[in-house]
Amino acid sequence: MKIYITTPIYYINAEPHIGHVYTTISADTLARFYRMSGYDVFFLTGTDEHGQKIYEAAKIQNITIKELVDRNSGIYKKLWDTLNISYTRFIRTTEPEHEETVKKVFTKLLEKGALYKGNYEGYYCIPCESYAIPEDENNPLCPDCKRPMSKISEPSYFFRMSKYAKQLERYIEENDFVKPDFRKNEVLNFIRDGLYDVSITRKNVEWGISSPTSENYTIYVWFDALINYLSGIGYLQNDNLFSKYWPPDVQFIGKDIIRFHHIIWPCLLLALDLPLPKVIFAHGWWTSGKDKISKSKGNIVSPQKIIEEYGLDPLRYFLLREVPFGLDGEYSEEGFKKRYNSDLVNDLGNLVNRTVNLVETKMAGIIGNEAPEITLANFAISVFEEYEKKMKAIAFSEALEEIWKFISFLNRFLDEKAPWREGCKNVAEILNSTIFGIRVATIMLTPFIPDASLRIWKMLGFDGDPGMEGFKLLNQKLPEGIKVNKREIIFPRKK
């Protein structure tokens, strides 16, 4: 069983922010979940490095383009290392293999008659370097930057997208391709209003892949960028790899790039006679003080700062727990701290700490391997079933809620059994069962908070790594004669 997961490739002209981090952590968590489920996972991410803005930026900074793209791409790559992102491949659009694939795709589409030469007439925003349709033709302003646009006319290759509208409409109607569900109608309406052909080359862009034609055109960046999902697994280059993983099972995107991914991208694949992705999931935005987080609004949320203060896993946890995946979320320091203290410190951290403490004081640190108490064991099974269902539906916050139901159960279990009480008969059974429960919770938490989970795992005295061994560990009884390690506070209380 294979699964192919992608993130967008990130445009290196911008500094990575919480939105990039959110998409990538989401994809990573799903990738880890499927790996633990025994799937053969290919997880692709990378950077988008072409376009006029990159060219200008290098000029302004007085460095070569190569220096600029290497440096900025490196910033992303390094950040993903910091965030524990388990990508299979980090693709860069400036790699020769990618550039070659883009040209091959262009040629293939041309041969199939999916591209034709035409003339682009419309409005152009010089500062944005983009074609756009202004709201008011009498006073054409850029929909993006609100500055005046000029009317231009230039030859261009067009992609015959209109031809695939009906086919795409049917695919969307009949499949769970557009996620979340409430986006489905938006996309269908858009298609039903009629699709235009889209221009895919530019005349005046100096930094990009040149078209494999006699004229000197540059392939427009979005076209170049979308092809990464193909070139990343060897399309037209490595047939074994490609046929093994194609089509994508889950593609993560932000809601701002739905158009490209739910319309243009599948049309492109239809033109190439390739099977369409199973799911493209558009997540929401993080806001702060009700505004979209952006540099210009000055309400930047720095992932690095959060990590310095709380650690990586609390950030991963917060992003996926706080908001139902797909909706917008409000970020605030107070909200973060509340989640942290309430869920990670009070519920999970305290459970682990009190249990290990009891094992130390009541059982000299040794855990037995008798079968766990029956209601606990049954609850563990039903929680995992729900968890698995939620994860497969990419409902991260709900999956975490399931885990927390179980963590609450374990805290209650301890309280009701009260193994610290004088004359408590079955201390060993109670504590072994609780440890068994924490072990189950830790395994389920691993895709979300791999580092903290492993630390808990080690503290309980278990060998190996649940991230490597996967969910099959759930069916095993506890190893014999395990001794817990020294107690450590995994999530220190804040303020």
Next chain:
RNA sequence: GGCGGGGUAGCUCAGUGGCAGAGCAGCCGGCUCAUACCCGGUAUGCCGGGGGUUCAAGUCCCCCCCUCGCUACCA
């Protein structure tokens, strides 16, 4: 303007025509192995407004108000 969501407790939201709910926050008390977890008790609502159907309406129908998306080349 067109299409589609929402409007229910302080906050986030669940709610199949049949006694208005959960989580978090609050208050009172208990328990206490622990990074104060758990238990018991308690408060809080014109369920956006108006009309209708019904023995019975957050729930179904009609009208209105407010709000948020989408309405093509922003990676």
